[in-house]
Amino acid sequence: MELDSLYQEVILDHYRTPHHKGLTSESDIQVHHNNPSCGDEVTLNLSMRDGKIVDISWDGVGCSISIASASVMSDLLIGKSYDQANVILQAFVELMQSKGKSTGDEVLLEDGVAFAGVSKFPARIKCALLGWMAFKDAAAQVME
């Protein structure tokens, strides 16, 4: 069923038990992003030391895709350098724009490749990118 390509088991698992959800008390910066077309919201805390991502925590309300994606994003990016994180971010964005033609780089994206199917559902791409765009915004502000 077409639906299974969207809702991979990995996504549903992250949705049910999201990682790094719940905001830490300290952070270098906090950003808030929302998706005005559906009302989904994410607040993200980011801590960086010496150009390295020390911690990401987030909270928000959203659909399975946006929650799972924020969970996978924080798993992937914590511990990475700013440059590495940007490479991964770019790879994820390209996967989302692939219209179902890419399966994603599993070495780079790990659980993130489960979102490949999302790229066939134009209305859901924004959901998958919500947490990632919050990170991008936060990291850019810290690096300024």
Place this chain on the structure above:
Amino acid sequence: MSIDLSGYKKDFPIFERKVRGGNSLVYLDSGATSQKPDSVIEAESNFYRTINAAVHRGAHLLAEEASESYEAARSNVAKFIGAHDNEVVFTKSATESLNVIAYALGNPQSEVHIKSGDHIVVTEMEHHANLIPWQQLAKRTGAILSWLSFTEDGRIDLSNIDEIITTKTKLVAITHQSNVFGTILPIQEISKAAKAVGALVVLDACQSAPHFSIDVKELNVDFLVFSGHKALGPTGIGILWGKYELLEKLEPAIFGGSMVDSVTMQGATWSSAPRKFEAGVPNMAQAVGLSAAIDYLTNIGMDNISSHEHELTKKLLAGLSGISGVKVIGPLDLKDRGGVVSFTVEGVHPHDVGQVLDQYGIAVRTGHHCAWPLMRKLKLVGTTRASFHIYNDAHDIDRLLSGIEKVKSYFKVSK
């Protein structure tokens, strides 16, 4: 008594196509936009095929015929809502209609206008289109926006109406039927309170005019708007109705050709209503298409349409009450309730509900339905909404109900 409207579905060509999963289409999103019968599609395209010309200009036969058709469409709309021809303004959408009223009322040059300190009253269940123009008008003029709230079951709360609608109130802008709850508001009661303090009443009839019979005089309002595309008509055409004497007191908001009485290099004067509100070449084919939609609706009978939707609503509410974890957001009874049913499925985000239903060919609306303040008040991120028109039937409800069961099993929501 249930009314059999099953013969009409074949008039809507969209139902010939297949959608996701190879399924036939169950279209439950008429609250967002309705589907179009062949007669509307033909009326619109025949305008282009046979009489296309800019209305109210030109000395040729086509211009004459186009103008006649356009003005006949205006008369048809007027008849549909119990108004006079010269009180009906064609706009591009109901949203534009509301913005035009708000702009005109914010212009100090209008004989009737909102001033600093005046109160503008809305309700907390308005669509953004009947909220933001008034927020902005208040900002521009220094007026104060206040609102009537709603009760737990999605009905308007009039318990404090005397505190909200006061002698300071100059304008009350309300929806006829909530696009989230499906509640039909007691307009006469509210307009009576507004009239008692000399306030104008603007009615958003987007969710009512396409579904049941309305009459501007009975409703006792001053302005009424609705969109063509929700009433089986084309996109790009909206209605602004206003009492003629009021339209005459308002300055236009959009300027250009066709709306003037006289123009010099220094200034211009306006035509009478409704022309002064229709600058530029209007959406002529769409007006003619809307007229065909009105013919189609009135031929079936608005009372038959509302009875039909009432039966469907009854069946859906009964069906939803039998599914655990499903909560209807809006009245559970059928009193003063239109064919719009919002609900939540515990443990599943509305966007995911809609996605699974789509896999089975069921088109619903999900999210905040452009009524974000309402959702915030209910502490909901959104709802899933089913809304009807004449092409829906009991079978559609059965497919929706079984689709919701599939949503629950897909997301492993127990209970």
